[in-house]
Amino acid sequence: MSELLHRYAHARAGDKGDRLSLGVFVYQEDHYAWLVEQLSEPNVAALFEHRGVSHVTRYLLPHLKGVNLVLDDALQGGVNGALNLDGHGKTLSALLLSMQVTPPTS
Numbered sequence: 548m549s550e551l552l553h554r555y556a557h558a559r560a561g562d563k564g565d566r567l568s569l570g571v572f573v574y575q576e577d578h579y580a581w582l583v584e585q586l587s588e589p590n591v592a593a594l595f596e597h598r599g600v601s602h603v604t605r606y607l608l609p610h611l612k613g614v615n616l617v618l619d620d621a622l623q624g625g626v627n628g629a630l631n632l633d634g635h636g637k638t639l640s641a642l643l644l645s646m647q648v649t650p651p652t653s
Contacts, residue, residue, distance in 0.1 A: 553644035555651065556582060556613075560640040567621035569643050572613035579612040581651040591616055594646050595639075599623065616643075 552571075555578055561568045573582050588603040595603075601620040608614060621639070 548650065549647040550650050551644065552585070552646045552648050555648070556644065558640035558644055560638070562622055565620050565622045567618040567639055569616040569618070569640055570608075570613055571616065571640075571643065572608075572611060576612050578651050579609065582612075583607060583614060585646075585648045586614055586616065590646075591618070591643070594643065595621060598639075 555575070556571050556573045558569055558571045561570075571582065571586060573579055586605065588605050591605070592600055592603045595618055598618075598621050600618045602618075604617045604619075606615040606617070
C-alpha cells in the first residue's frame with residue numbers, strides 16, 4: 548500500500564540557473580526519520596528522471612525536521628535557456644509531493 552507524500556509533508560521550491568532546490572518538511576516531528584528514508588537520492592532522481600536530472604544531493608535538516616534536495620540539470624537550461632512553461636521550477640515541489648511513498652508506521 549502506498550500514499551502520496553503530500554499527506555505527510557509540505558515543500559517549497561527554488562532555482563538558480565539549471566539547478567532546482569526542494570525543501571521538504573514533515574507535518575509531524577516523529578515522521579522525520581521516515582522522510583529521510585523515503586527521500587533518498589536515488590528515489591528522488593528516479594521521480595525526476597524525465598526532466599533530465601543528472602545528479603541529486605540531499606542535505607538533512609534535522610532541527611527543522613526536513614531535507615533539502617538539490618537537483619542538477621532539472622530545469623532544461625533554466626529560466627533564460629528553456630522554452631518550457633516552468634523555467635523557474637516553482638511548481639516542481641508539487642511533483643515531489645505527488646511521489647508514492649510507503650506510509651509511516653507511527
